Amino acid sequence: MAAFLPILRLTVLIAVLIFSVIVIGLAAHFTVFSEQFFDGYFVFAAMAIAVAALTILTVPVMIAIDFTRKGAFTSMVLVELIWFLILWVLWLAAAALAAQDQIFFFGSSSTSCDFGLDVANTACHEFLGIEAFSFLAWLTLMGYDITLLVYAIIGSTRGTRPWFSTVHDGLLTPREGAAAPAIPAPQQHAAPTGSTFDSSVPTTGYPSQEQQPYAQPQYSQSNQTPMMAQV
Numbered sequence: 001m002a003a004f005l006p007i008l009r010l011t012v013l014i015a016v017l018i019f020s021v022i023v024i025g026l027a028a029h030f031t032v033f034s035e036q037f038f039d040g041y042f043v044f045a046a047m048a049i050a051v052a053a054l055t056i057l058t059v060p061v062m063i064a065i066d067f068t069r070k071g072a073f074t075s076m077v078l079v080e081l082i083w084f085l086i087l088w089v090l091w092l093a094a095a096a097l098a099a100q101d102q103i104f105f106f107g108s109s110s111t112s113c114d115f116g117l118d119v120a121n122t123a124c125h126e127f128l129g130i131e132a133f134s135f136l137a138w139l140t141l142m143g144y145d146i147t148l149l150v151y152a153i154i155g156s157t158r159g160t161r162p163w164f165s166t167v168h169d170g171l172l173t174p175r176e177g178a179a180a181p182a183i184p185a186p187q188q189h190a191a192p193t194g195s196t197f198d199s200s201v202p203t204t205g206y207p208s209q210e211q212q213p214y215a216q217p218q219y220s221q222s223n224q225t226p227m228m229a230q231v
Helices: 004-037 043-068 077-106 118-157
Strands: 217-219 226-228
Touching (some): 004 077, 004 118, 043 077, 043 118, 077 118
16 A cells, blocks of 8 residues: 555656647647648647646656655645646646537537548547547546545544655654653652651651650649759
8 A cells, every 4th residue: 555656646647748748749730730721729729738838847857856856845745736736727728628619610529530631630630639638637637636635634634744745655654653642650759868767657647645745744842833854
């Protein structure tokens, strides 16, 4: 289970990188076709080129830094959650724009490229390819982002610190030193060294006359005045 997230992360990043290369190639060629025959470009193609270029610029850097430096800032769970959220939202926007233009031009969400001109068929296949791989990139990033978020939440409830850790640190493993605090044992006070202690004398209450006798007054016959005997 500990190696599941790193393998999933690397697989997702490589797959998204491949999808981005395919999309940017198809969208660039489709834009050249539209500029040549329609004297303009489509918004979905420009959006696809921008999102694919942003993915190509950032994802290989994240992979390279993760292999060369452990615990880097770009590999933190919180950074990946935020950045992948931005990417899959952009991919969703590009796919939605392509689906909207497909319905506008072809009249339905599913169509076959069967035109009289080879150039039109090629443009149609590129159109559908941009839409399909944009949806694939969106679903792949969104699935990994949700999985990473679930692992991070479960790990935080188990006492780990997942938000500023990486997927290689084990998000579900409790951190070291998280055991319950030990209850200190009661201290026993010993009697001071060199002091005498009579066990027969009670520790509470007032001392009795047998324990600490007082001197009884003695009266002389001459003046009847009490005289204290010397102890």
